[in-house]
Amino acid sequence: xxxxxxxxxxxxxxxxxxxxxxxxxxxxxxxxxxxxxxxxxxxxxxxxxxxxxxxxxxxxxxxxxxxxxxxxxxxxxxxxxxxxxxxxxxxxxxxxxxxxxxxxxxxxxxxxxxxxxxxxxxxxxxxxxxxxxxxxxxxxxxxxxxxxxxxxxxxxxxxxxxxxxxxxxxxxxxxxxxxxxxxxxxxxxxxxxxxxxxxxxxxxxxxxxxxxxxxxxxxxxxxxxxxxxxxxxxxxxxxxxxxxxxxxxxxxxxxxxxxxxxxxxxxxxxxxxxxxxxxxxxxxxxxxxxxxxxxxxxxxxxxxxxxxxxxxxxxxxxxxxxxxxxxxxxxxxxxxxxxxxxxxxxxxxxxxxxxxxxxxxxxxxxxxxxxxxxxxxxxxxxxxxxxxxxxxxxxxxxxxxxxxxxxx
Amino acid sequence: xxxxxxxxxxxxxxxxxxxxxxxxxxxxxxxxxxxxxxxxxxxxxxxxxxxxxxxxxxxxxxxxxxxxxxxxxxxxxxxxxxxxxxxxxxxxxxxxxxxxxxxxxxxxxxxxxxxxxxxxxxxxxxxxxxxxxxxxxxxxxxxxxxxxxxxxxxxxxxxxxxxxxxxxxxxxxxxxxxxxxxxxxxxxxxxxxxxxxxxxxxxxxxxxxxxxxxxxxxxxxxxxxxxxxxxxxxxxxxx
Numbered sequence: 001x002x003x004x005x006x007x008x009x010x011x012x013x014x015x016x017x018x019x020x021x022x023x024x025x026x027x028x029x030x031x032x033x034x035x036x037x038x039x040x041x042x043x044x045x046x047x048x049x050x051x052x053x054x055x056x057x058x059x060x061x062x063x064x065x066x067x068x069x070x071x072x073x074x075x076x077x078x079x080x081x082x083x084x085x086x087x088x089x090x091x092x093x094x095x096x097x098x099x100x101x102x103x104x105x106x107x108x109x110x111x112x113x114x115x116x117x118x119x120x121x122x123x124x125x126x127x128x129x130x131x132x133x134x135x136x137x138x139x140x141x142x143x144x145x146x147x148x149x150x151x152x153x154x155x156x157x158x159x160x161x162x163x164x165x166x167x168x169x170x171x172x173x174x175x176x177x178x179x180x181x182x183x184x185x186x187x188x189x190x191x192x193x194x195x196x197x198x199x200x201x202x203x204x205x206x207x208x209x210x211x212x213x214x215x216x217x218x219x220x221x222x223x224x225x226x227x228x229x230x231x232x233x234x235x236x237x238x239x240x241x242x243x244x245x246x247x248x249x250x251x252x253x254x255x256x257x258x259x260x261x262x263x264x265x266x267x268x269x270x271x272x273x274x275x276x277x278x279x280x281x282x283x284x285x286x287x288x289x290x291x292x293x294x295x296x297x298x299x300x301x302x303x304x305x306x307x308x309x310x311x312x313x314x315x316x317x318x319x320x321x322x323x324x325x326x327x328x329x330x331x332x333x334x335x336x337x338x339x340x341x342x343x344x345x346x347x348x349x350x351x352x353x354x355x356x357x358x359x360x361x362x363x364x365x366x367x368x369x370x371x372x373x374x375x376x377x378x379x380x381x382x383x384x385x386x387x388x389x390x391x392x393x394x395x396x397x398x399x400x401x402x403x404x405x406x407x408x
Numbered sequence: 409x410x411x412x413x414x415x416x417x418x419x420x421x422x423x424x425x426x427x428x429x430x431x432x433x434x435x436x437x438x439x440x441x442x443x444x445x446x447x448x449x450x451x452x453x454x455x456x457x458x459x460x461x462x463x464x465x466x467x468x469x470x471x472x473x474x475x476x477x478x479x480x481x482x483x484x485x486x487x488x489x490x491x492x493x494x495x496x497x498x499x500x501x502x503x504x505x506x507x508x509x510x511x512x513x514x515x516x517x518x519x520x521x522x523x524x525x526x527x528x529x530x531x532x533x534x535x536x537x538x539x540x541x542x543x544x545x546x547x548x549x550x551x552x553x554x555x556x557x558x559x560x561x562x563x564x565x566x567x568x569x570x571x572x573x574x575x576x577x578x579x580x581x582x583x584x585x586x587x588x589x590x591x592x593x594x595x596x597x598x599x600x601x602x603x604x605x606x607x608x609x610x611x612x613x614x615x616x617x618x619x620x621x622x623x624x625x626x627x628x629x630x631x632x633x634x635x636x637x638x639x640x641x642x643x644x645x646x647x
Contacts, residue, residue: 001520005517013505320486321495322489322518323487325487327483401462405501
């Protein structure tokens with residue numbers, strides 16, 4: 001039998017009972033489309049989590065002070081409270097460690113902030129010009145803090161869009177206004193571009209002031225840093241940079257035992273990979289549930305094919321009597337099963353695509369369809385056709401023509 | 409030419425042995441029109457299955473055009489059926505979802521004959537079987553019993569077989585339509601020199617053939633010219 005004849009036979013067999021054919025196909029359609037949707041949603045979630053983390057800064061390594069060690073039997077201070085990081089550490093890192101793009105020394109605290117008659121409590125970060133490039137902060141209106149601002153102790157501030165709307169009435173231009181932080185007046189010189197909030201940490205509700213100002217006026221004449229943020233030149237060198245920084249700081253702080261370090265170095269890549277592994281597990285879970293419905297659909301195909309073989313016993317007998325070989329009958333029934341699953345799979349892919357598109361368009365979630373999941377779905381549906389069509393086809397091809405012709 | 413030598417067929421069902429054929433021998437020359445006749449349970453169906461290469465004998469040999477058919481595998485038997493035998497069944501066995509023309513083409517589809525030739529051969533076979541041309545593209549469930557059997561005969565003819573086997577071809581037809589179908593067989597035999605074997609239990613049907621082989625309890629009781637009074641009376645007596 002030529003391929004064309006097989007397809008002709010398949011078409012006429014599948015259109016003979018349209019209701020049954022479409023109901024059987026529905027099982028595969030639901031299975032394939034749910035696999036596609038689930039994987040798309042999972043990958044979308046993974047992508048948006050990664051993007052969120054990336055928005056904190058690219059190739060970011062953060063150094064926090066560790067716990068303050070005390071001598072004798074006293075309890076140690078809380079983690080992060082120690083005054084161990086200095087601007088000299090920052091300079092040493094930027095000059096002695098390779099593959100570093102920028103170093104941003106920071107201090108932070110929460111303060112009461114007031115403007116004309118308005119009042120808010122928000123985080124205030126003392127920064128240098130490097131902060132903007134390390135943390136991907138862009139200014140919408142005005143300028144970011146400059147190195148000159150920091151050196152000259154000029155009392156200027158850059159505020160986030162949420163803080164701006166908290167402090168100033170809509171329509172008021174924030175740049176040029178004066179705000180008061182902990183009793184000290186600061187002139188607003190810029191408003192940052194909105195980054196969106198990630199969980200409890202709203203990056204839009206923030207105020208940036210020059211580092212020296214914050215150390216002198218807000219924290220009270222301290223020279224220590226609360227964070228050192230470092231951006232590496234590429235994601236590949238993160239581990240090396242992290243290791244170099246650790247050994248440099250250990251040496252500078254005269255600590256020989258790495259477990260007793262008075263600082264913590266956090267690598268953004270490890271945060272990303274931890275988050276990715278969570279969403280990855282989640283995606284596998286969703287896909288597994290969808291996969292079960294695919295298997296159920298496959299069993300539906302097998303059920304229909306077995307019914308078909310029984311119903312068409314006489315036809316099979318006739319085909320054999322006029323010279324069809326086992327192989328011909330086998331191919332015919334397997335083709336029918338594969339046609340069912342492949343057509344069902346194609347419709348399922350379109351449906352899944354449509355659903356993912358709708359979810360994305362409605363802004364519910366950023367679902368991303370990958371070509372690999374479409375190809376996989378197609379391959380899987382064809383494989384299901386072969387697997388679940390094999391047994392019925394084999395049964396048909398082994399029918400004895402004499403008995404098949406007598407079958408009532 | 410068909411040569412059957414001492415064929416037996418035994419069905420074993422547990423401890424029970426059924427001897428459907430107990431040593432049957434005959435020769436049928438090309439262009440003969442033979443009726444194999446016998447009551448039910450006589451073994452004529454078993455003989456038809458062996459002659460039609462649907463089954464193989466337990467012992468003995470069957471040569472169809474010098475090919476030994478008695479020891480072939482399933483797929484080799486399928487080749488023989490496809491190339492050398494045409495079947496006409498009592499219950500017609502047309503594909504319900506296909507046109508008359510498509511039904512007739514079916515054996516050629518399995519023989520992988522190119523489409524153009526297929527249509528040519530199928531139309532010629534339908535014309536030989538006497539179906540009106542305006543019925544060629546009708547679905548088989550839109551045809552009458554007589555028309556269906558003509559399509560079935562055309563299907564048996566289309567691969568230009570050495571042998572046409574008709575198993576009770578008039579069993580599901582009224583006597584008038586049955587006579588027309590039997591007339592068609594006679595015409596195919598006389599005009600186109602087709603070798604035809606008709607399996608039947610009815611004497612009136614068997615009389616349309618030139619030769620009658622009467623079989624009973626798995627052995628041939630009579631074999632002779634259908635106009636021979638002795639054969640006819642024998643058949644009558646057996647009824």
